[in-house]
Amino acid sequence: MTDAKGTIFNIQRASLDDGPGVRTVLFFKGCPLRCPWCHNPESQNWKPELMTLHDRCIGCGACSVACPIRAIEKTRIDRSLCEGCGKCAEACPGGALEMAGRLYSAEEAVREAVRDAAFFEATGGGVTLSGGEPLAQPGFARDVLKSLKERGIHTCVETCGICADGAIDALIPYVDEWLYDIKLTDEAAHLSMLGAPLSTVLHNLHILKEARANITLRCPIVPGVNDTESHFAAIRTIAREVSAMGVDVLLYHRLGSDKHQRLGREALQEFPVPSAEQIAAWERAVLE
Numbered sequence: 001m002t003d004a005k006g007t008i009f010n011i012q013r014a015s016l017d018d019g020p021g022v023r024t025v026l027f028f029k030g031c032p033l034r035c036p037w038c039h040n041p042e043s044q045n046w047k048p049e050l051m052t053l054h055d056r057c058i059g060c061g062a063c064s065v066a067c068p069i070r071a072i073e074k075t076r077i078d079r080s081l082c083e084g085c086g087k088c089a090e091a092c093p094g095g096a097l098e099m100a101g102r103l104y105s106a107e108e109a110v111r112e113a114v115r116d117a118a119f120f121e122a123t124g125g126g127v128t129l130s131g132g133e134p135l136a137q138p139g140f141a142r143d144v145l146k147s148l149k150e151r152g153i154h155t156c157v158e159t160c161g162i163c164a165d166g167a168i169d170a171l172i173p174y175v176d177e178w179l180y181d182i183k184l185t186d187e188a189a190h191l192s193m194l195g196a197p198l199s200t201v202l203h204n205l206h207i208l209k210e211a212r213a214n215i216t217l218r219c220p221i222v223p224g225v226n227d228t229e230s231h232f233a234a235i236r237t238i239a240r241e242v243s244a245m246g247v248d249v250l251l252y253h254r255l256g257s258d259k260h261q262r263l264g265r266e267a268l269q270e271f272p273v274p275s276a277e278q279i280a281a282w283e284r285a286v287l288e
Contacts, residue, residue: 004142007047008109028141029132048084053098061074079264125154154177216247247287
């Protein structure tokens with residue numbers, strides 16, 4: 001194992017939705033996309049960020065005293081000054097401040113993940129790298145995956161398919177299953193709405209196909225954005241082309257809408273929450 005380090009913003013245990021069996025998910029920080037419906041905005045930036053929970057603030061001023069660069073005055077945070085050191089969160093007695101993301105060595109990340117090894121063995125589960133985008137930290141991701149495979153643990157990587165050349169190839173030997181995001185299937189819409197070309201996503205997907213990797217497509221469906229028959233037909237075509245093991249339909253929700261405010265950002269556009277009938281129709285259309 002090398003001395004590569006990476007930033008993780010959450011470790012979720014007992015997940016049932018991120019690969020087979022019971023899984024521990026390591027959420028890597030940093031993402032090349034800016035999806036308008038993103039429910040994990042704390043995943044987007046690479047550096048640790050300060051999140052606020054104003055209803056827990058008791059107005060004691062401990063955060064202001066603890067800040068070494070005076071980025072906090074009373075309860076107002078100047079985020080243009082904040083360096084994400086976390087000293088204010090450590091000093092806060094009410095838990096009104098918390099850090100999204102911290103630096104891990106590969107050894108630390110693996111040690112945290114394998115605490116759940118008994119559940120993996122009992123259920124056929126394992127560890128999933130998600131994000132953010134794991135391939136944005138390729139050296140760190142490789143070390144974590146390699147160490148997990150040496151321990152006989154099943155591995156999954158969820159990716160948006162946007163990464164540096166060679167990043168996917170370096171991870172292929174250590175990944176049992178790829179959870180591959182297909183968000184939009186129109187090139188112009190993908191570029192304008194997400195900020196990256198669809199052609200790159202499909203190119204990297206076909207690298208996995210040529211390597212005979214196990215691929216599950218993950219497709220978020222957002223009302224008014226991609227809930228169209230042309231998109232569903234394109235997903236079916238892509239799934240056949242790469243011999244996908246399956247297609248997961250991911251449903252739009254607003255569970256992360258308050259996180260933007262907690263990060264000091266403007267709230268994102270909200271889309272209609274789909275009804276049960278819409279969900280059933282989408283699943284039929286995609287899985288036809």
